[in-house]
Amino acid sequence: MSVVRINAITVPKERAEELEARFAARAGQVADAPGFEAFELLRPTDDRDVYLVYTRWRSEADFQAWAASPAFQHGHRAHSSQGPVSTDSSLWSFDVVQHEAAG
Numbered sequence: 001m002s003v004v005r006i007n008a009i010t011v012p013k014e015r016a017e018e019l020e021a022r023f024a025a026r027a028g029q030v031a032d033a034p035g036f037e038a039f040e041l042l043r044p045t046d047d048r049d050v051y052l053v054y055t056r057w058r059s060e061a062d063f064q065a066w067a068a069s070p071a072f073q074h075g076h077r078a079h080s081s082q083g084p085v086s087t088d089s090s091l092w093s094f095d096v097v098q099h100e101a102a103g
Contacts, residue, residue: 003093005093006094030055036055036058
């Protein structure tokens, strides 16, 4: 089964649009990575200020290869050059043990 990595990113409300714009600017960059299966950027709809960046991979090795790739570094260049939008982030790791899709 697949592995899931969720980056929980704390973003002040006044910077939320900037975070979304940064992700939109790099849309599709991960899609061709070997083992990549899915991506979602989840915006909070309650009083929380935490965005979730959901990615699903065929294997841990595929995720690690992408995280070490030039494409990953390129996708995160705005963080380096313009500073972070977030005030905190945490990477959560999961193995998929059950999956159901519409069908």
